[in-house]
Amino acid sequence: MFxxxxxxxxxxxxxxxxxxxxxxxxxxxxxxxxxxxxxxEDSDLGRLAGQYMDGGRLVPDDxxxxxxxxxxxxPKYALGCLxxxxxxxxxxxxxxxxxxQDRGTPLDAVIELQGFERELISRMxxxxxxxxxxxxxxxxxxxxxxxxxxxxxxxxxxYEQRGLLHSINAxxxxxxxxxxxTASLATK
Ligand code: ADP
Numbered sequence: 001m002f003x004x005x006x007x008x009x010x011x012x013x014x015x016x017x018x019x020x021x022x023x024x025x026x027x028x029x030x031x032x033x034x035x036x037x038x039x040x041e042d043s044d045l046g047r048l049a050g051q052y053m054d055g056g057r058l059v060p061d062d063x064x065x066x067x068x069x070x071x072x073x074x075p076k077y078a079l080g081c082l083x084x085x086x087x088x089x090x091x092x093x094x095x096x097x098x099x100x101q102d103r104g105t106p107l108d109a110v111i112e113l114q115g116f117e118r119e120l121i122s123r124m125x126x127x128x129x130x131x132x133x134x135x136x137x138x139x140x141x142x143x144x145x146x147x148x149x150x151x152x153x154x155x156x157x158x159y160e161q162r163g164l165l166h167s168i169n170a171x172x173x174x175x176x177x178x179x180x181x182t183a184s185l186a187t188k
Contacts, residue, residue: 004164012123026079032084054135055140
């Protein structure tokens with residue numbers, strides 16, 4: 001099963017993706033994690049990506065797609081995965097569709113977590129204190145929210161038109177949100 005997880009920063013994608021991965025027993029495909037690992041390794045790609053990530057901007061599509069296509073060919077993703085933080089632009093979504101179609105394994109569903117902006121920002125500010133992520137400062141949080149609205153939200157209609165979109169209210173407790181996700185996927 002190939003799933004895409006979309007949601008504004010702070011919507012609980014991290015928490016919910018962990019549960020969903022255990023539930024569905026599919027591997028995690030997180031571009032954010034892959035990019036942070038590249039920064040950690042101080043590779044050329046990591047140095048390039050870091051310049052964008054530190055400011056809360058998206059890493060350019062060609063850089064992300066190079067990384068994604070290389071990873072997607074690994075055997076562990078042959079039968080399915082949960083795409084998390086990817087795709088983030090229409091260009092990336094189209095490239096993913098093409099790649100999956102070429103392999104004969106099209107996307108099965110897209111899960112969107114929805115939430116109120118003010119609540120999402122307050123959640124991230126709390127997380128900034130406990131996790132100390134470099135991109136959780138107030139200015140960068142605001143920037144990531146704007147980037148989501150401008151560049152990633154258009155993906156929702158892209159996937160809705162394809163009949164793939166499952167929109168989930170993410171303002172409840174982690175248990176409530178997880179039940180909504182699994183119930184929605186069961187109707188597929
Ligand atoms: P969050 O969902 O909390 O924003 P991520 O770990 O998914 O966190 O992403 C962190 C940063 O990594 C983003 O702000 C962006 O700079 C970069 N990034 C991750 N995935 C992508 C992607 N698919 N396209 C472009 N940039 C990305």
